[in-house]
Amino acid sequence: MDVNQAKQEHLLALKVMRLTKPTLFTNMPVTSEDRDLPGDLFSMLMKSDPSTIKGAEMVMLGEMLTLPQNFGNIFLGETFSSYISVHNDSNQVVKDILVKADLQTSSQRLNLSTSNSSVSELKPECCIDDVIHHEVKEIGTHILVCAVSYTTQSGEKLYFRKFFKFQTDEVFLEAQIQNITTSPMFMEKVSLEPSLMYSVTELNMVTSEEEGESTFGKMSYLQPMDTRQYLYCLKPKAEFAEKAGVIKGVTVIGKLDIVWKTNLGERGRLQTSQLQRMAPGYGDIRLTLESVPDTVNLEEPFDITCKITNCSERTMDLVLEMCNTRSVHWCGVSGRQLGKLSPSASMSLPLKLLTSAQGLQSVSGLRLTDTFLKRTYEYDDIAQVCVVCPFLSPES
């Protein structure tokens, strides 16, 4: 998990350990009657074992705590806690030690250290400890960057960094419903009523027509203790994406509305309260399409309008490049400066292009470069257009 960057021998060693909750030690008791061959041997051994429950040695779940033995998984919304220890492995006193722990995600860099002041001296075999916490609000790659700077006895200033990488996972909405009554029930409706911000696609029908068959097929009812999963795909609505700039943080997705019927149409209904969701991160720049025609004529220039939104927390200075593909040819000046874009702000980008091939063509080839960080973002397959030939073949 850790990538050691420094090639030089350092006097200090940095160690990081993820601190999930400890686990309770479990035992493996074996029952044996007095008249069996082992007699009470097993029972005596359990009694003298320090990790068994005294007076109830057959209880497997003990009370001894064991530290986590592996990194485990991290899910969106969980808190990442870690122990960071800097140990003086040498035999000399080290001075002015500064330890910094930052978390780098695709959209931001956060300082997690609990103290930002340096420690004046660290004797041999001593260590500087810190426990950091971070609530994971973005999916994707996270990198914990730990940097240590210190001064040796001879006055030499040294510095090293270590990187620790981990990933978080994404989630659709899956609702699991179980019939906890003692009679079978028919699920008439399980729908997600979205909030104003989202539009919902129900993924519980085999076909999307009105008369489509449900994914549960012929099993149209739930027996007692049966469980079913319902899946929904959530998309934020266009107008709300615009107004809020970028959807960040906690949003309200909607309510689950459940209607069921039992014996002779006995009806039951439940509505959940508003369900909430943590939005995943989108990256620094987001490019969306504002207008594009469905059908265009072959080799005739047409207009599209893009919108660029700055999703990061710093001002960007952007340069636009347009690259031609086999079928798409851009019109205009490539490599022009678009000007500064402040955080959460957006700008409209009208563009002209033409296509040289018929059929369904994909609009690709836009490149945005952030001159500050010298980072380029590529945008391909932004839209599809249907290209038709405007000339009718002469008849006669």
Next chain:
Amino acid sequence: FTDSPVLTGASNPIQSPLVCQPSPSLSKFFADNGSTNPASDFFDSFTTSSFISVSNPNAESPTVAAPPERQLSSSGTTMPNQTHQDVTTPIFFGAPPMEGPTGASQPGLAEATPPFSKLQAVFSGSDDPFATALSMSEVDRRYDAWLPSEETRKVLISVATQQFNPMHVDKECITMPGLKFDNLQGDAVKDLMLRFLGDQAAAKRQVLTASSVEQSFLGLKQLISTKNWRAAVDLTGRLLTAHGQGYGKSGQPTSHTTDSLQLWFVRLALLTKLSLFQNAELEFEPFGNLDQPDLYYEYYPVIYPGRRGSMVPFSMRVLHAEMTQYLGRPQESLDRLHSMRSVCQKILDNLEEGLAEDGSMMNLTQENRQEVSICELWSCVCTLVSSIAQDFVLAVATYQSLVQYEPEQTVQLLSAIGRIFLQIGDIKTAEKHFLDVEKICQTKADGQPLHTAVMMNRAFLYLSQNNYAEAHTCFTNILKCDPKNPVANNNAAVCLLYLGRLKESLRQLESLVQQDPALYLHESVLFNLTTMYELESSRSTQKKQALLEAVACREGDSFNTQCLKLV
């Protein structure tokens, strides 16, 4: 088919050398010195010694052995009962009832049950009324009582009515076990020593092996009690090989005795304790669901005349049920336990109606009615074990019902329920159970163990609420009254780590291990210690090797060396 099944049989081809002692002289036990139970003493010393009988020409003739004060009727081999009509308490047989609600403890008897197979070898022949009486012991009947399935019952009836032809027996329904692997991989501690401490240090390691003990039940018990379980598994292998069920013998017709099944039970139990579940499952497989006809005494009317019931120890049934849970199939465990429970319940119902365990008519004396509770206890064990499956709802319900059977364990059981809820993440319900524990502890006399329980539960609650400081305080409070409490000591150190106090935590655990290795050289503590060594510095190997040295001079071959993190 009449290949002598008993370990003690004279005609047994014994491969490994067995230690033999001459039969005790009978006259020694029938002297006229007014001792209270001379006959029972005879049986106890006979069977609790490491005696493995081979035919001894110096032994007294069996017919001398009839005890003077008893007239036992020769009731033949088919009826299971009447001999004790004029006897109120069975005095011959050593095993007192299981601890708990059963009554009728038997005075002056040793703890081990006489394995009747051994006695049978000496008193051969089924005409001997004494032997017949032995084989119809009340206690045996109660412990061996089991209800065979319909198919098994049919086979057993055909055996009893002598219509049974072993040639026609369906191979599917007989038990043909055999060792599935030859030897366990020796001593993991010694292997580590060879690798990290050198040949000289490794040579100093002294543990009991299968060869360094008596090749008998006694030797086996020695290996078990010194925690040399791998060697014990090897020894069971040797003894089972002598019995004809060794490596490669699986699938070959054989026969079973009480002893051979006890050996299998011990072997499979040790494999379980060593977490070698797949090995255990492989070797359990030929036993089916422990109901095959050749696992019943009735299948061997010559060897066990008149004896009825299952040879399979109840503990082996429990082990069989637990096994699938360790293999990741908890539902199967529950199924097996439920079917065991229903058999126990049926037996109980029969007894309560005044019938014998298997539903046949019999005369129950007053004392026998007390033994009904043995079955209750068996039911109780079943339910206790079902709680270890992953079904939390059932586990909690089971623990709650257990409180009725084992009221003295109420505090521990309620606390365990609370911990289960903490594991799931349901803090509120855990809290509710911990409060119940506190109420009970308040009503009882103020004692240290109760105070410990309350503090421990509070500490776990604080942990679940991320309050490591308060959790640490609770654990140290326990140590004020009970400074040697290993759980409180370990857990306090763990809290220190979460509070960012690595050095302190390390010092605490290290000093515990140094001062009291008997208590603290435990897997869970060592996992914590080595994890912290790795967090502390890059030179942790040296410190881990020191732990290896400490372990080497104390722990048996069943020690889980993974906790040393040397490989």
